[in-house]
Amino acid sequence: AVVSTQSTGTRACNIVTLLYGVLLYEGSRRTPPPLSDMTRRVVMQCLGTLLDISRFSLHTLQSVMDSEGMSLELRHVCSFVLSCASHHNYTEILDLCVQLIGFVVFSHPSNQALLQNGPSPSILQLLSSLPFSYFSDVRSMNLLFPSLISACHDCPSNLAILQQKVNKVMLISYLKEQLKNSKEKHINFYPRPVFQQALKFLETPDVEVT
Numbered sequence: 001a002v003v004s005t006q007s008t009g010t011r012a013c014n015i016v017t018l019l020y021g022v023l024l025y026e027g028s029r030r031t032p033p034p035l036s037d038m039t040r041r042v043v044m045q046c047l048g049t050l051l052d053i054s055r056f057s058l059h060t061l062q063s064v065m066d067s068e069g070m071s072l073e074l075r076h077v078c079s080f081v082l083s084c085a086s087h088h089n090y091t092e093i094l095d096l097c098v099q100l101i102g103f104v105v106f107s108h109p110s111n112q113a114l115l116q117n118g119p120s121p122s123i124l125q126l127l128s129s130l131p132f133s134y135f136s137d138v139r140s141m142n143l144l145f146p147s148l149i150s151a152c153h154d155c156p157s158n159l160a161i162l163q164q165k166v167n168k169v170m171l172i173s174y175l176k177e178q179l180k181n182s183k184e185k186h187i188n189f190y191p192r193p194v195f196q197q198a199l200k201f202l203e204t205p206d207v208e209v210t
Contacts, residue, residue: 008057009064015046016065020073023080032084040090043081047096054103055189062108071111074104075118082126094130095143101127102147107194112155124151124158128165135170145174146188153198168202175199 022042035043054061065074078101085094101123105111115124127148134140149171152159159168175195178187185192 005057005060008053009060012050012053012061012064013070015050016070016073016077019043019046019077023077023084032080032087034088035084035090040093043093044096047081047093047100051096051100051103054100058103058106062104062106062111065104066108066110071114075114075123078123079118079121079126082123082130083121086126086130089131095140098127098130098134098143098147102150103189105147106150106190107153109155112151112158115151115158116161122161124161125165127151128162135166141174142188145171146190149175149195149198149202150190153194153201159202172199172202175202 019042022039050061064070078097081093081097084090085097101115105115115127116122121129127144130144134144148162148166152162152168152171162168175198179192179195179199182192187195
């Protein structure tokens with residue numbers, strides 16, 4: 001089991017480093033250039049594999065992404081992907097990245113902090129500025145909203161940043177609807193008790209963040 005965990009962690013690190021190298025080569029202009037077909041396929045495969053790892057061994061993925069070097073690479077990768085995929089309408093890539101972010105920061109305070117670090121726009125600001133369909137289409141909301149909830153749960157500073165663009169009432173309404181309509185132990189891969197705790201957190205009066 002230890003060997004399996006180590007190999008999974010190493011694999012995740014290698015994938016993020018590969019993405020970092022590929023996307024860094026694409027440039028860092030304010031308006032990201034379109035990706036080649038080959039690059040898009042690589043990015044999709046890498047993000048899909050990281051998502052599979054998060055579902056198989058979430059603790060391992062979160063731990064390796066929490067290290068200083070990997071955290072920086074992951075932040076650059078996610079920032080570039082969110083910006084580029086939003087601008088060029090790479091919906092499948094955007095869907096994968098949004099879900100991955102939610103799992104990486106799930107109940108992990110130091111990874112949650114990753115979302116507000118770095119130059120503006122931060123990852124959290126990019127998430128809150130995604131295309132309108134992510135705030136109106138049910139399929140897309142089921143991808144984005146759990147990740148936003150995961151990013152802000154028990155993290156007042158992230159919630160404050162999010163509320164600059166997204167009213168928390170939207171998240172509260174989403175949580176209430178999901179908890180009402182589903183009796184499953186997991187809702188969109190998230191444990192039901194976590195959604196219940198997140199609702200309680202979001203419904204409390206805002207705490208001033210210093």
